[in-house]
Amino acid sequence: MTDVNLYDIIRGPLLKFALFVFFAGISYRFFRVLLLGLPEDYAKPKGNPLTKALEKLALKPTQGWRFFMEVFAHRGIQYVGGFLFHIGFLGLTFFVPQHSFLWKEILGFELPYMPQLVADILAYSALLSLIALTVHRVFNPVLKLLTGKDEYFANILIGTIIFTGLLASRWSGGGLYVWALNLHMLSAVILIAYIPFSRLSHFVYYFLSVFFYGWNVGKRGVSF
Protein backbone atom coordinates (compact mmCIF):
# COMPACT_ATOMS: atom_id res chain seq x y z
CA MET A 1 0.00 0.00 0.00
CA THR A 2 1.37 3.40 -0.94
CA ASP A 3 1.11 6.52 1.19
CA VAL A 4 -1.41 8.00 -1.26
CA ASN A 5 -3.58 4.84 -1.08
CA LEU A 6 -3.55 5.14 2.70
CA TYR A 7 -4.42 8.83 2.43
CA ASP A 8 -7.45 7.97 0.27
CA ILE A 9 -8.62 5.37 2.78
CA ILE A 10 -8.23 7.73 5.73
CA ARG A 11 -10.06 10.66 4.18
CA GLY A 12 -12.69 8.40 2.65
CA PRO A 13 -14.22 5.46 4.54
CA LEU A 14 -12.23 5.91 7.80
CA LEU A 15 -13.16 9.58 8.27
CA LYS A 16 -16.79 8.88 7.38
CA PHE A 17 -16.92 6.01 9.85
CA ALA A 18 -15.28 8.10 12.58
CA LEU A 19 -17.72 10.99 12.08
CA PHE A 20 -20.68 8.63 12.21
CA VAL A 21 -19.36 7.01 15.40
CA PHE A 22 -18.80 10.48 16.86
CA PHE A 23 -22.34 11.74 16.27
CA ALA A 24 -23.97 8.43 17.23
CA GLY A 25 -21.76 8.05 20.32
CA ILE A 26 -22.28 11.59 21.58
CA SER A 27 -26.03 11.32 21.03
CA TYR A 28 -26.09 7.93 22.79
CA ARG A 29 -24.29 9.23 25.86
CA PHE A 30 -26.32 12.44 25.93
CA PHE A 31 -29.58 10.53 26.05
CA ARG A 32 -28.22 8.00 28.51
CA VAL A 33 -27.46 10.85 30.93
CA LEU A 34 -30.66 12.74 30.18
CA LEU A 35 -32.79 9.68 30.89
CA LEU A 36 -30.76 8.57 33.88
CA GLY A 37 -33.81 8.92 36.08
CA LEU A 38 -33.38 11.06 39.18
CA PRO A 39 -35.69 10.48 42.14
CA GLU A 40 -38.75 12.75 42.33
CA ASP A 41 -38.11 15.95 44.32
CA TYR A 42 -41.26 17.00 46.19
CA ALA A 43 -39.76 20.12 47.85
CA LYS A 44 -41.05 23.46 46.57
CA PRO A 45 -38.19 25.41 44.80
CA LYS A 46 -37.05 28.54 46.67
CA GLY A 47 -35.95 30.28 43.46
CA ASN A 48 -36.37 29.81 39.72
CA PRO A 49 -34.41 26.69 38.66
CA LEU A 50 -34.76 27.13 34.88
CA THR A 51 -33.65 30.78 34.88
CA LYS A 52 -30.68 29.99 37.06
CA ALA A 53 -29.74 26.97 34.91
CA LEU A 54 -29.77 29.12 31.76
CA GLU A 55 -27.84 31.88 33.54
CA LYS A 56 -25.14 29.41 34.57
CA LEU A 57 -24.94 28.03 31.05
CA ALA A 58 -24.37 31.51 29.67
CA LEU A 59 -22.29 33.14 32.40
CA LYS A 60 -20.55 30.50 34.49
CA PRO A 61 -17.18 30.79 32.76
CA THR A 62 -17.14 34.53 33.58
CA GLN A 63 -18.42 34.10 37.16
CA GLY A 64 -15.43 31.96 38.06
CA TRP A 65 -13.18 35.01 37.77
CA ARG A 66 -14.58 36.34 41.06
CA PHE A 67 -12.32 33.83 42.78
CA PHE A 68 -9.53 34.37 40.31
CA MET A 69 -6.79 35.43 42.70
CA GLU A 70 -7.64 32.78 45.23
CA VAL A 71 -7.81 29.94 42.73
CA PHE A 72 -5.06 31.23 40.48
CA ALA A 73 -2.58 31.16 43.33
CA HIS A 74 -3.10 27.40 43.67
CA ARG A 75 -3.86 26.34 40.11
CA GLY A 76 -2.10 28.84 37.85
CA ILE A 77 -0.80 26.27 35.36
CA GLN A 78 -4.22 24.72 34.97
CA TYR A 79 -5.91 28.09 34.47
CA VAL A 80 -3.45 29.59 32.00
CA GLY A 81 -2.58 26.30 30.29
CA GLY A 82 -6.18 25.17 30.13
CA PHE A 83 -7.32 28.48 28.69
CA LEU A 84 -4.58 28.59 26.04
CA PHE A 85 -5.07 24.94 25.14
CA HIS A 86 -8.84 25.16 24.73
CA ILE A 87 -8.73 28.41 22.76
CA GLY A 88 -5.97 27.01 20.56
CA PHE A 89 -7.43 23.57 19.96
CA LEU A 90 -10.97 24.77 19.29
CA GLY A 91 -9.74 27.64 17.15
CA LEU A 92 -7.62 25.28 15.07
CA THR A 93 -10.41 22.71 14.79
CA PHE A 94 -12.89 25.15 13.29
CA PHE A 95 -11.08 28.15 11.84
CA VAL A 96 -7.97 26.85 10.07
CA PRO A 97 -8.62 27.23 6.31
CA GLN A 98 -8.31 23.53 5.46
CA HIS A 99 -10.69 22.62 8.32
CA SER A 100 -13.06 25.40 7.34
CA PHE A 101 -13.42 23.78 3.90
CA LEU A 102 -14.26 20.49 5.64
CA TRP A 103 -16.87 22.13 7.88
CA LYS A 104 -18.45 23.73 4.84
CA GLU A 105 -19.24 20.28 3.54
CA ILE A 106 -20.60 19.08 6.88
CA LEU A 107 -22.48 22.22 7.97
CA GLY A 108 -23.42 23.53 4.55
CA PHE A 109 -21.74 26.92 5.03
CA GLU A 110 -18.17 28.03 5.27
CA LEU A 111 -16.77 29.27 8.56
CA PRO A 112 -14.50 32.31 8.29
CA TYR A 113 -10.90 31.20 8.35
CA MET A 114 -8.04 32.81 10.18
CA PRO A 115 -4.71 34.04 8.80
CA GLN A 116 -2.01 31.40 9.00
CA LEU A 117 0.01 33.53 11.41
CA VAL A 118 -2.81 33.42 13.97
CA ALA A 119 -3.20 29.67 13.38
CA ASP A 120 0.51 29.19 14.01
CA ILE A 121 0.38 31.17 17.27
CA LEU A 122 -2.63 29.14 18.41
CA ALA A 123 -0.96 25.87 17.44
CA TYR A 124 2.27 26.62 19.28
CA SER A 125 0.45 27.89 22.37
CA ALA A 126 -1.91 24.89 22.40
CA LEU A 127 0.95 22.43 21.95
CA LEU A 128 3.14 23.97 24.63
CA SER A 129 0.16 24.25 27.00
CA LEU A 130 -0.70 20.61 26.41
CA ILE A 131 2.86 19.58 27.27
CA ALA A 132 2.85 21.77 30.39
CA LEU A 133 -0.53 20.40 31.51
CA THR A 134 0.60 16.82 30.94
CA VAL A 135 3.81 17.33 32.90
CA HIS A 136 1.76 19.01 35.63
CA ARG A 137 -0.51 15.96 35.75
CA VAL A 138 2.48 13.67 36.15
CA PHE A 139 4.03 15.60 39.03
CA ASN A 140 1.03 16.97 40.90
CA PRO A 141 0.17 14.31 43.55
CA VAL A 142 -3.59 14.95 43.49
CA LEU A 143 -3.90 15.17 39.69
CA LYS A 144 -1.71 12.10 39.36
CA LEU A 145 -4.26 10.07 41.29
CA LEU A 146 -7.10 11.40 39.15
CA THR A 147 -5.30 10.73 35.87
CA GLY A 148 -5.68 7.46 34.04
CA LYS A 149 -4.63 5.93 30.73
CA ASP A 150 -7.55 7.74 29.12
CA GLU A 151 -6.04 11.17 29.74
CA TYR A 152 -2.53 10.21 28.67
CA PHE A 153 -3.81 8.56 25.49
CA ALA A 154 -5.96 11.57 24.64
CA ASN A 155 -3.11 13.99 25.33
CA ILE A 156 -0.69 12.06 23.12
CA LEU A 157 -3.30 11.88 20.38
CA ILE A 158 -4.06 15.60 20.50
CA GLY A 159 -0.36 16.47 20.69
CA THR A 160 0.27 14.34 17.58
CA ILE A 161 -2.57 16.07 15.74
CA ILE A 162 -1.30 19.56 16.51
CA PHE A 163 2.33 18.71 15.81
CA THR A 164 1.62 16.96 12.49
CA GLY A 165 -0.78 19.78 11.59
CA LEU A 166 2.09 22.21 12.02
CA LEU A 167 4.25 19.98 9.84
CA ALA A 168 1.53 19.81 7.20
CA SER A 169 1.25 23.57 6.96
CA ARG A 170 4.88 24.56 7.43
CA TRP A 171 7.15 21.65 6.54
CA SER A 172 8.42 20.76 3.09
CA GLY A 173 9.38 17.21 3.90
CA GLY A 174 10.20 15.96 0.39
CA GLY A 175 8.67 12.57 -0.30
CA LEU A 176 7.73 12.18 3.37
CA TYR A 177 5.21 15.01 3.25
CA VAL A 178 2.31 12.68 2.47
CA TRP A 179 3.20 10.58 5.52
CA ALA A 180 2.97 13.72 7.70
CA LEU A 181 -0.50 14.37 6.27
CA ASN A 182 -1.44 10.72 6.83
CA LEU A 183 -0.34 10.81 10.44
CA HIS A 184 -2.23 14.07 11.01
CA MET A 185 -5.46 12.76 9.53
CA LEU A 186 -5.19 9.28 11.02
CA SER A 187 -4.68 10.62 14.53
CA ALA A 188 -7.60 13.02 13.99
CA VAL A 189 -9.80 10.15 12.80
CA ILE A 190 -8.90 8.10 15.89
CA LEU A 191 -9.61 11.10 18.13
CA ILE A 192 -13.00 11.79 16.52
CA ALA A 193 -14.10 8.18 17.05
CA TYR A 194 -12.57 8.07 20.53
CA ILE A 195 -14.20 11.23 21.92
CA PRO A 196 -17.62 9.73 22.84
CA PHE A 197 -15.97 6.90 24.78
CA SER A 198 -13.54 9.05 26.75
CA ARG A 199 -13.51 12.00 29.11
CA LEU A 200 -13.02 14.21 26.08
CA SER A 201 -16.79 14.08 25.78
CA HIS A 202 -16.80 16.67 28.57
CA PHE A 203 -17.48 19.23 25.84
CA VAL A 204 -21.04 17.85 25.86
CA TYR A 205 -21.29 16.90 29.52
CA TYR A 206 -20.00 20.27 30.56
CA PHE A 207 -23.27 21.85 29.43
CA LEU A 208 -25.35 19.10 31.03
CA SER A 209 -23.56 19.34 34.35
CA VAL A 210 -23.64 23.16 34.39
CA PHE A 211 -27.37 23.05 33.62
CA PHE A 212 -27.91 20.55 36.45
CA TYR A 213 -25.79 22.65 38.79
CA GLY A 214 -27.69 25.84 37.85
CA TRP A 215 -31.01 24.04 38.31
CA ASN A 216 -30.02 23.03 41.85
CA VAL A 217 -28.72 26.53 42.64
CA GLY A 218 -32.06 27.96 41.49
CA LYS A 219 -34.02 25.38 43.43
CA ARG A 220 -32.24 26.29 46.65
CA GLY A 221 -32.51 30.03 45.96
CA VAL A 222 -28.80 30.73 46.35
CA SER A 223 -26.38 32.50 44.04
CA PHE A 224 -23.64 29.77 43.93
Add this chain to the structure above:
Amino acid sequence: MITLSQIFKEKGYSRRDFLKFATLTTAMLGLPPAMFPKVVHALETKPKPVVIWLEFQDCAGCSESFIRSTTVMPTEVLLDFISLEYHETLMAPAGYYAEESKREAIEKYRGKYILVVEGSATPEGVYCTVGGHSNYELLKEASEHAGAIVAVGSCACWGGIPKAEPSPTGAKPVYEVLRGKKVVNIPGCPPIGDVMVATIVHFLALGKLPPLDSLGRPRTFYGQTIHDRCYRRAFYNAGRFAESFDDEKARNGYCLYKLGCKGPITRNACPTIRWNGGLSFPIQSGHPCFGCSEPDFWDRGFIYRPLSVVEGGFSSKEIATGIAVGALAGAGIAWINRKLRGGK
Protein backbone atom coordinates in the same frame (compact mmCIF):
# COMPACT_ATOMS: atom_id res chain seq x y z
CA MET B 1 28.39 4.53 -35.41
CA ILE B 2 26.51 7.81 -34.97
CA THR B 3 26.78 9.68 -31.68
CA LEU B 4 24.80 12.58 -30.31
CA SER B 5 27.74 14.91 -30.75
CA GLN B 6 27.79 14.15 -34.49
CA ILE B 7 24.03 14.65 -34.78
CA PHE B 8 24.34 18.09 -33.19
CA LYS B 9 27.05 18.99 -35.71
CA GLU B 10 25.10 17.68 -38.68
CA LYS B 11 22.05 19.69 -37.68
CA GLY B 12 24.10 22.87 -37.54
CA TYR B 13 24.32 23.25 -33.77
CA SER B 14 27.59 24.33 -32.18
CA ARG B 15 29.68 22.50 -29.62
CA ARG B 16 28.51 25.11 -27.12
CA ASP B 17 24.91 23.92 -27.75
CA PHE B 18 26.01 20.34 -27.23
CA LEU B 19 27.76 21.17 -23.95
CA LYS B 20 24.72 23.17 -22.82
CA PHE B 21 22.58 20.12 -23.42
CA ALA B 22 25.01 17.90 -21.49
CA THR B 23 25.11 20.39 -18.58
CA LEU B 24 21.34 20.65 -18.46
CA THR B 25 20.87 16.89 -18.56
CA THR B 26 23.44 16.37 -15.79
CA ALA B 27 21.67 18.97 -13.65
CA MET B 28 18.20 17.58 -14.37
CA LEU B 29 19.29 14.11 -13.35
CA GLY B 30 20.55 15.50 -10.07
CA LEU B 31 24.05 14.20 -10.78
CA PRO B 32 27.02 15.89 -9.07
CA PRO B 33 29.08 18.33 -11.20
CA ALA B 34 31.91 15.81 -11.22
CA MET B 35 29.74 13.57 -13.40
CA PHE B 36 29.51 16.19 -16.15
CA PRO B 37 32.66 15.04 -18.04
CA LYS B 38 31.41 11.46 -17.88
CA VAL B 39 28.05 12.44 -19.37
CA VAL B 40 29.78 14.45 -22.12
CA HIS B 41 32.15 11.57 -22.86
CA ALA B 42 29.29 9.10 -23.08
CA LEU B 43 27.28 11.31 -25.39
CA GLU B 44 30.35 11.83 -27.61
CA THR B 45 31.39 8.21 -27.86
CA LYS B 46 28.44 5.91 -27.22
CA PRO B 47 26.16 4.97 -30.12
CA LYS B 48 22.68 6.43 -30.08
CA PRO B 49 20.29 4.34 -28.03
CA VAL B 50 17.92 1.98 -29.77
CA VAL B 51 14.33 2.37 -28.68
CA ILE B 52 11.35 0.17 -29.41
CA TRP B 53 8.19 2.02 -28.47
CA LEU B 54 4.98 0.05 -28.04
CA GLU B 55 1.56 1.67 -27.74
CA PHE B 56 -1.36 -0.13 -26.19
CA GLN B 57 -4.43 1.35 -24.51
CA ASP B 58 -3.46 5.01 -24.68
CA CYS B 59 -4.21 8.32 -26.37
CA ALA B 60 -0.70 8.89 -27.82
CA GLY B 61 -0.40 11.95 -25.57
CA CYS B 62 2.84 10.60 -24.09
CA SER B 63 4.36 10.39 -27.59
CA GLU B 64 3.24 13.96 -28.20
CA SER B 65 4.89 15.02 -24.94
CA PHE B 66 8.06 13.07 -25.80
CA ILE B 67 8.66 14.83 -29.12
CA ARG B 68 8.13 18.19 -27.41
CA SER B 69 10.89 17.78 -24.84
CA THR B 70 12.27 21.12 -25.89
CA THR B 71 14.13 21.98 -22.71
CA VAL B 72 16.61 19.16 -23.15
CA MET B 73 17.22 19.29 -26.87
CA PRO B 74 15.67 20.47 -30.12
CA THR B 75 13.07 18.05 -31.49
CA GLU B 76 14.91 17.38 -34.75
CA VAL B 77 17.98 16.34 -32.78
CA LEU B 78 15.93 14.24 -30.41
CA LEU B 79 14.30 12.22 -33.17
CA ASP B 80 17.68 11.55 -34.74
CA PHE B 81 19.43 10.99 -31.44
CA ILE B 82 17.16 8.20 -30.36
CA SER B 83 16.99 5.44 -32.89
CA LEU B 84 13.29 4.79 -32.81
CA GLU B 85 13.27 1.40 -34.45
CA TYR B 86 9.56 0.98 -33.92
CA HIS B 87 6.90 3.51 -33.02
CA GLU B 88 3.46 3.04 -34.50
CA THR B 89 2.61 6.75 -34.47
CA LEU B 90 5.93 8.20 -35.64
CA MET B 91 7.40 5.59 -38.00
CA ALA B 92 6.88 5.70 -41.77
CA PRO B 93 6.45 1.97 -42.54
CA ALA B 94 3.21 0.17 -41.85
CA GLY B 95 1.70 -3.30 -41.87
CA TYR B 96 3.82 -6.43 -42.37
CA TYR B 97 7.05 -4.51 -43.02
CA ALA B 98 6.77 -2.55 -39.81
CA GLU B 99 6.30 -5.70 -37.76
CA GLU B 100 9.15 -7.40 -39.54
CA SER B 101 11.51 -4.51 -38.84
CA LYS B 102 10.59 -4.65 -35.17
CA ARG B 103 11.43 -8.35 -35.01
CA GLU B 104 14.72 -7.68 -36.75
CA ALA B 105 15.55 -4.89 -34.31
CA ILE B 106 14.80 -7.14 -31.35
CA GLU B 107 17.19 -9.76 -32.72
CA LYS B 108 19.87 -7.30 -33.81
CA TYR B 109 19.97 -5.31 -30.56
CA ARG B 110 19.21 -8.20 -28.20
CA GLY B 111 19.84 -7.13 -24.61
CA LYS B 112 20.72 -3.58 -25.65
CA TYR B 113 17.55 -1.86 -26.75
CA ILE B 114 15.30 0.19 -24.51
CA LEU B 115 11.67 -0.89 -24.54
CA VAL B 116 9.31 2.01 -23.95
CA VAL B 117 5.69 1.11 -23.30
CA GLU B 118 2.89 3.63 -23.59
CA GLY B 119 -0.60 2.60 -22.49
CA SER B 120 -1.93 -0.20 -20.33
CA ALA B 121 -1.86 -3.85 -21.28
CA THR B 122 -4.65 -6.42 -21.16
CA PRO B 123 -3.59 -9.96 -20.23
CA GLU B 124 -7.12 -11.18 -20.98
CA GLY B 125 -8.92 -10.64 -24.28
CA VAL B 126 -7.79 -9.54 -27.72
CA TYR B 127 -7.56 -5.78 -27.30
CA CYS B 128 -5.03 -3.68 -29.27
CA THR B 129 -4.21 -6.60 -31.55
CA VAL B 130 -1.44 -5.93 -34.09
CA GLY B 131 -0.63 -8.45 -36.84
CA GLY B 132 -2.82 -11.06 -35.17
CA HIS B 133 -1.05 -10.78 -31.81
CA SER B 134 -2.66 -9.36 -28.68
CA ASN B 135 -0.92 -6.55 -26.80
CA TYR B 136 -0.03 -9.03 -24.05
CA GLU B 137 1.85 -11.24 -26.53
CA LEU B 138 3.57 -8.23 -28.09
CA LEU B 139 4.68 -6.96 -24.70
CA LYS B 140 6.01 -10.34 -23.62
CA GLU B 141 7.90 -10.74 -26.90
CA ALA B 142 9.50 -7.29 -26.81
CA SER B 143 10.35 -7.35 -23.10
CA GLU B 144 12.10 -10.72 -23.27
CA HIS B 145 15.46 -9.34 -24.46
CA ALA B 146 15.14 -5.66 -23.56
CA GLY B 147 18.12 -3.92 -21.92
CA ALA B 148 15.74 -1.69 -19.98
CA ILE B 149 11.98 -1.36 -19.79
CA VAL B 150 10.44 2.07 -19.34
CA ALA B 151 6.70 2.55 -18.83
CA VAL B 152 5.69 6.06 -19.81
CA GLY B 153 2.43 7.69 -18.78
CA SER B 154 -0.08 6.85 -16.08
CA CYS B 155 -1.78 4.23 -18.28
CA ALA B 156 1.41 2.18 -18.61
CA CYS B 157 2.51 2.84 -15.01
CA TRP B 158 -0.76 2.38 -13.11
CA GLY B 159 -3.40 1.34 -15.64
CA GLY B 160 -4.65 4.90 -15.98
CA ILE B 161 -8.00 5.80 -17.50
CA PRO B 162 -8.46 2.38 -19.18
CA LYS B 163 -8.22 0.80 -15.71
CA ALA B 164 -10.66 3.29 -14.15
CA GLU B 165 -13.92 1.79 -12.91
CA PRO B 166 -15.43 -0.37 -14.35
CA SER B 167 -12.26 -1.20 -16.37
CA PRO B 168 -14.09 -2.92 -19.24
CA THR B 169 -10.93 -4.38 -20.79
CA GLY B 170 -9.31 -5.57 -17.55
CA ALA B 171 -6.42 -3.15 -18.07
CA LYS B 172 -3.21 -3.74 -16.11
CA PRO B 173 -0.07 -1.65 -15.60
CA VAL B 174 3.10 -2.87 -17.29
CA TYR B 175 4.88 -3.80 -14.05
CA GLU B 176 2.02 -6.14 -13.12
CA VAL B 177 2.11 -7.87 -16.48
CA LEU B 178 5.90 -8.20 -16.39
CA ARG B 179 6.31 -9.43 -12.81
CA GLY B 180 9.93 -10.23 -12.04
CA LYS B 181 11.33 -7.68 -14.50
CA LYS B 182 12.54 -4.25 -13.49
CA VAL B 183 10.28 -1.58 -14.94
CA VAL B 184 11.02 2.14 -14.69
CA ASN B 185 7.77 4.05 -14.24
CA ILE B 186 7.55 7.59 -15.60
CA PRO B 187 3.95 8.45 -14.72
CA GLY B 188 1.94 11.50 -15.68
CA CYS B 189 -0.90 12.25 -18.03
CA PRO B 190 1.23 12.81 -19.99
CA PRO B 191 4.66 12.70 -18.33
CA ILE B 192 7.09 15.52 -18.99
CA GLY B 193 9.01 14.80 -22.19
CA ASP B 194 12.30 15.98 -20.73
CA VAL B 195 11.98 13.48 -17.90
CA MET B 196 11.61 10.64 -20.41
CA VAL B 197 14.66 11.79 -22.39
CA ALA B 198 16.76 12.41 -19.27
CA THR B 199 16.00 8.89 -18.00
CA ILE B 200 17.12 7.41 -21.33
CA VAL B 201 20.26 9.58 -21.28
CA HIS B 202 21.04 8.34 -17.77
CA PHE B 203 20.86 4.76 -18.99
CA LEU B 204 23.03 5.63 -21.97
CA ALA B 205 25.64 7.68 -20.09
CA LEU B 206 26.04 5.60 -16.96
CA GLY B 207 24.93 2.21 -18.23
CA LYS B 208 22.37 1.83 -15.46
CA LEU B 209 18.94 3.06 -14.51
CA PRO B 210 18.59 6.13 -12.27
CA PRO B 211 17.79 5.58 -8.55
CA LEU B 212 14.12 4.65 -8.23
CA ASP B 213 11.57 5.02 -5.44
CA SER B 214 9.38 2.20 -4.10
CA LEU B 215 7.00 2.62 -7.04
CA GLY B 216 9.77 2.42 -9.62
CA ARG B 217 9.84 6.16 -10.39
CA PRO B 218 13.14 8.06 -10.85
CA ARG B 219 13.71 9.76 -7.49
CA THR B 220 15.25 12.82 -9.08
CA PHE B 221 11.94 13.74 -10.68
CA TYR B 222 9.42 12.08 -8.37
CA GLY B 223 11.16 12.47 -5.01
CA GLN B 224 9.17 15.50 -3.87
CA THR B 225 5.60 16.64 -4.00
CA ILE B 226 4.40 19.33 -6.38
CA HIS B 227 3.26 21.22 -3.27
CA ASP B 228 6.85 21.44 -1.99
CA ARG B 229 8.16 22.97 -5.19
CA CYS B 230 5.11 25.03 -6.15
CA TYR B 231 5.61 28.78 -6.53
CA ARG B 232 2.16 29.28 -4.92
CA ARG B 233 3.29 27.45 -1.75
CA ALA B 234 4.00 30.74 0.03
CA PHE B 235 0.30 31.63 -0.32
CA TYR B 236 -0.68 28.23 1.10
CA ASN B 237 1.61 28.89 4.07
CA ALA B 238 0.04 32.33 4.49
CA GLY B 239 -3.51 30.87 4.36
CA ARG B 240 -4.47 32.73 1.16
CA PHE B 241 -6.59 30.81 -1.30
CA ALA B 242 -8.23 31.53 -4.66
CA GLU B 243 -12.03 31.30 -4.40
CA SER B 244 -12.83 30.47 -8.02
CA PHE B 245 -11.10 29.85 -11.32
CA ASP B 246 -9.33 32.86 -12.71
CA ASP B 247 -10.57 35.25 -10.05
CA GLU B 248 -8.33 38.10 -9.00
CA LYS B 249 -6.79 36.03 -6.22
CA ALA B 250 -5.94 33.19 -8.61
CA ARG B 251 -4.36 35.64 -11.03
CA ASN B 252 -2.34 37.12 -8.18
CA GLY B 253 -0.84 33.73 -7.46
CA TYR B 254 -2.96 32.64 -4.49
CA CYS B 255 -2.97 28.93 -3.67
CA LEU B 256 -5.44 26.73 -5.60
CA TYR B 257 -6.00 24.28 -2.71
CA LYS B 258 -9.62 25.33 -2.30
CA LEU B 259 -10.28 24.67 -5.98
CA GLY B 260 -9.16 21.07 -5.54
CA CYS B 261 -5.39 21.14 -6.03
CA LYS B 262 -3.85 17.71 -5.38
CA GLY B 263 -0.29 19.06 -5.31
CA PRO B 264 0.23 18.09 -1.63
CA ILE B 265 -0.12 14.37 -2.42
CA THR B 266 1.34 14.30 -5.93
CA ARG B 267 4.97 13.68 -6.79
CA ASN B 268 6.19 15.09 -10.07
CA ALA B 269 8.63 17.62 -11.47
CA CYS B 270 6.04 19.93 -13.11
CA PRO B 271 6.85 23.03 -10.99
CA THR B 272 10.59 22.84 -11.70
CA ILE B 273 10.95 21.56 -15.27
CA ARG B 274 7.53 22.78 -16.46
CA TRP B 275 6.21 22.31 -20.00
CA ASN B 276 6.81 23.74 -23.47
CA GLY B 277 10.40 24.68 -22.85
CA GLY B 278 9.89 25.66 -19.23
CA LEU B 279 7.08 28.05 -20.11
CA SER B 280 4.36 26.97 -17.69
CA PHE B 281 2.62 24.11 -15.91
CA PRO B 282 -1.05 23.54 -14.94
CA ILE B 283 -0.92 25.38 -11.61
CA GLN B 284 0.85 28.34 -13.21
CA SER B 285 -1.92 28.42 -15.81
CA GLY B 286 -4.53 28.68 -13.06
CA HIS B 287 -5.74 25.09 -12.97
CA PRO B 288 -5.26 22.96 -9.85
CA CYS B 289 -3.09 19.87 -10.10
CA PHE B 290 -5.31 16.80 -10.24
CA GLY B 291 -2.62 14.35 -9.31
CA CYS B 292 -2.21 12.59 -12.68
CA SER B 293 1.11 11.00 -11.75
CA GLU B 294 -0.22 9.14 -8.70
CA PRO B 295 -1.82 5.68 -8.92
CA ASP B 296 -5.57 5.49 -9.65
CA PHE B 297 -5.93 9.27 -9.84
CA TRP B 298 -8.99 8.98 -12.08
CA ASP B 299 -10.96 6.92 -9.58
CA ARG B 300 -10.27 9.36 -6.76
CA GLY B 301 -13.28 11.28 -8.07
CA PHE B 302 -12.99 14.66 -6.40
CA ILE B 303 -10.99 16.67 -8.88
CA TYR B 304 -12.47 20.06 -7.99
CA ARG B 305 -12.99 19.60 -4.23
CA PRO B 306 -10.36 20.50 -1.61
CA LEU B 307 -8.18 17.70 -0.28
CA SER B 308 -9.39 18.24 3.27
CA VAL B 309 -13.05 17.36 2.62
CA VAL B 310 -14.46 13.88 3.21
CA GLU B 311 -14.18 11.81 0.08
CA GLY B 312 -17.67 10.71 -0.88
CA GLY B 313 -19.23 13.49 1.21
CA PHE B 314 -20.60 13.71 4.75
CA SER B 315 -23.60 15.97 5.07
CA SER B 316 -26.41 16.82 7.51
CA LYS B 317 -28.25 13.66 6.43
CA GLU B 318 -25.47 11.42 7.76
CA ILE B 319 -25.24 13.55 10.93
CA ALA B 320 -29.00 13.21 11.53
CA THR B 321 -28.79 9.44 10.97
CA GLY B 322 -25.92 9.14 13.45
CA ILE B 323 -27.71 11.24 16.07
CA ALA B 324 -30.95 9.24 15.61
CA VAL B 325 -29.13 5.91 15.96
CA GLY B 326 -27.36 7.15 19.10
CA ALA B 327 -30.56 8.60 20.58
CA LEU B 328 -32.46 5.37 20.00
CA ALA B 329 -29.68 3.29 21.53
CA GLY B 330 -29.32 5.66 24.51
CA ALA B 331 -33.05 5.84 25.18
CA GLY B 332 -33.40 2.09 24.74
CA ILE B 333 -30.64 1.26 27.21
CA ALA B 334 -31.99 3.86 29.67
CA TRP B 335 -35.47 2.28 29.42
CA ILE B 336 -34.05 -1.20 29.96
CA ASN B 337 -32.13 0.04 33.00
CA ARG B 338 -35.20 1.63 34.51
CA LYS B 339 -37.69 -1.12 33.84
CA LEU B 340 -35.65 -4.26 34.14
CA ARG B 341 -32.77 -3.35 36.41
CA GLY B 342 -34.39 -0.78 38.66
CA GLY B 343 -32.25 2.12 37.46
CA LYS B 344 -28.92 0.37 38.08
